[in-house]
Amino acid sequence: MAYLEMSRLALKWAMKRPPTTRYPFRPRHPIAGSRGQLDLDRATCVYCTACAKKCPTGALFVNRLKKTLAIDRLRCISCGYCVEICPKGSLKLTTSHGTPAITRDREF
Amino acid sequence: MPRTIIPFGPQHPVLPEPVHLDLVVEDEKVVAARPSIGFIHRGLEKLVEKKDYVEFVYVAERICGICSFIHCQTYCQAIESLMNVAVPPRALYLRTVWGELSRIHSHLLWLGLMADAMGFESLFMHSWRVREKVLDVVEATAGGRVIFGSCKIGGVRRDIDAECIKQTIADLDSIEREIATITKVFLSDRSVKARLSGVGVLSRKGAYDLGCVGPTLRASGVAQDMRTLGYAAFKDLDLAPITRTEGDSYARCAVRCDELLQSARLIRQALAKIPAGEVAVKVTGNPTGEIIARTEQPRGEVVYFIKANGTKNLQRFRIRTPTFANLPAMLQLLQGCDLADVPVLLLTIDPCISCTER
Amino acid sequence: MTAEANIEIVTPDALLEKVRALRDQGYRLVQIGAARLPESMELTYSFDLENRLANLRLNLPLDQPRLPSISSIYKCVLLYENEIHDLFGIQVDGMAVDFHGNLYKTAIKHPFATLKAPRVTAAAEPKPSGPPKSAGPPKPATT
Numbered sequence: 213m214a215y216l217e218m219s220r221l222a223l224k225w226a227m228k229r230p231p232t233t234r235y236p237f238r239p240r241h242p243i244a245g246s247r248g249q250l251d252l253d254r255a256t257c258v259y260c261t262a263c264a265k266k267c268p269t270g271a272l273f274v275n276r277l278k279k280t281l282a283i284d285r286l287r288c289i290s291c292g293y294c295v296e297i298c299p300k301g302s303l304k305l306t307t308s309h310g311t312p313a314i315t316r317d318r319e320f
Numbered sequence: 321m322p323r324t325i326i327p328f329g330p331q332h333p334v335l336p337e338p339v340h341l342d343l344v345v346e347d348e349k350v351v352a353a354r355p356s357i358g359f360i361h362r363g364l365e366k367l368v369e370k371k372d373y374v375e376f377v378y379v380a381e382r383i384c385g386i387c388s389f390i391h392c393q394t395y396c397q398a399i400e401s402l403m404n405v406a407v408p409p410r411a412l413y414l415r416t417v418w419g420e421l422s423r424i425h426s427h428l429l430w431l432g433l434m435a436d437a438m439g440f441e442s443l444f445m446h447s448w449r450v451r452e453k454v455l456d457v458v459e460a461t462a463g464g465r466v467i468f469g470s471c472k473i474g475g476v477r478r479d480i481d482a483e484c485i486k487q488t489i490a491d492l493d494s495i496e497r498e499i500a501t502i503t504k505v506f507l508s509d510r511s512v513k514a515r516l517s518g519v520g521v522l523s524r525k526g527a528y529d530l531g532c533v534g535p536t537l538r539a540s541g542v543a544q545d546m547r548t549l550g551y552a553a554f555k556d557l558d559l560a561p562i563t564r565t566e567g568d569s570y571a572r573c574a575v576r577c578d579e580l581l582q583s584a585r586l587i588r589q590a591l592a593k594i595p596a597g598e599v600a601v602k603v604t605g606n607p608t609g610e611i612i613a614r615t616e617q618p619r620g621e622v623v624y625f626i627k628a629n630g631t632k633n634l635q636r637f638r639i640r641t642p643t644f645a646n647l648p649a650m651l652q653l654l655q656g657c658d659l660a661d662v663p664v665l666l667l668t669i670d671p672c673i674s675c676t677e678r
Numbered sequence: 679m680t681a682e683a684n685i686e687i688v689t690p691d692a693l694l695e696k697v698r699a700l701r702d703q704g705y706r707l708v709q710i711g712a713a714r715l716p717e718s719m720e721l722t723y724s725f726d727l728e729n730r731l732a733n734l735r736l737n738l739p740l741d742q743p744r745l746p747s748i749s750s751i752y753k754c755v756l757l758y759e760n761e762i763h764d765l766f767g768i769q770v771d772g773m774a775v776d777f778h779g780n781l782y783k784t785a786i787k788h789p790f791a792t793l794k795a796p797r798v799t800a801a802a803e804p805k806p807s808g809p810p811k812s813a814g815p816p817k818p819a820t821t
Contacts, residue, residue, distance in 0.1 A: 531754040640709035
């Protein structure tokens, strides 16, 4: 009996289209609300350093005097703590994961 | 008879995580097994000295990939008990829902690995295909696929609105139908039964004395499930531990397959009864005192022992994970088995070595 | 979830009888946890019967801490006792299965025995042997 059940399943799946998509050649439809890469809006940032203090991995570097805001993409874990804490709303988590980084530079 | 030592692991196709066993073999029968762990030891317990107790939520989540949400939930529960924080009921129900989704994805992963260890590769691919649907549900509700990132001290970080709940229940229906088909095919197959029945029998007394937890213990007839302690929303849900009496590998597999369907029913119950309200309370101050918190992970009972002394760094953070308790039973089972049964026996206790060696 | 931690303080000499008494009542071993406090080494043994926890607490001096092993009573204790030996440096006498310090392979011996995490300096790290690596891709300019 189990043999018939399995043959029925095997035939059904042999006829169907494969359920996998050839990502990244075919794009993946992002699910709304998924936590991807951090997006920095430097126009609205006031350099209060709240995000750098709260970041659990230390991926954000803010210099209040020189007015610079940098992020180390390889350290960011997309937790969203900085997004919650920013008083001006200049940080957002997008749904895409961005391009892979190959060097450990900070992005200014 | 001359003895040979065959090294098993740390790299092996059936192992999800690296563990090394030196198998002392006498002509295809394993006489003894000596474990050697430490490949994933990251010293996470010592990290409490550097990270304060709020940041440590992120570290607790990343102890293990398969059991990540329940680690985070247990940590938050322990700290909330120490600081006497009253978590709102809606947050408790949401944590229960995510915890059971985490259990479903962990058991589906295990089912795929178990089938793959026996050469049943098509079932492996089917069960991981269904797991992708579960991970899509989690990503839509919590934001992350494997590391959920939705639990925090004082509640949860995001809410699920009513429309999302309806969509989740619809997805759950189709997932449950497929799980029922896959588990029926797996458990009724003749070759699977031939390889699993009667192999690695643990008697009821043997399992209890060796300190087993989780499905390994329940398959030997002891109805021990930490969810009956009533944490999160489990006191309001209808739950009975699933047990079997044979104690062999087939019984352990059957317990896990039945737990898949039980978790789907629990999620439906929780989503039907979820109360309205806020999802988090603000927590200030530092914890003091010590506490032992226990919850039920997919692999068994996890124990968190936390000592705090009023500063923002915890003094001691000790986890006893379920695989740590099941390893002596596994070493006992390996004595006297055939060499070909070693991968199967290893997978019936569902080893999660990155939890064991935090 | 959280069990009321009822803790009983014992001395290392009385440990074996207390554990035997708990075993005769049907308790199973849940965990053995060691903590390095500023003044002493503290051990907690936890046992469970029908979801109720019973805990035993020991305080050992920092220099040369020793303990009797309970492996004659509970066979499954081998991993816990080897772990507290490898990570904390607590000497456990009479272990049934003794790994002699080889269970955990760490770069430094007894890493949890000190309060502050010790740093692995370049001098202490074991030097890898083998042919020297060829020059990899050029390093990017760091900011």
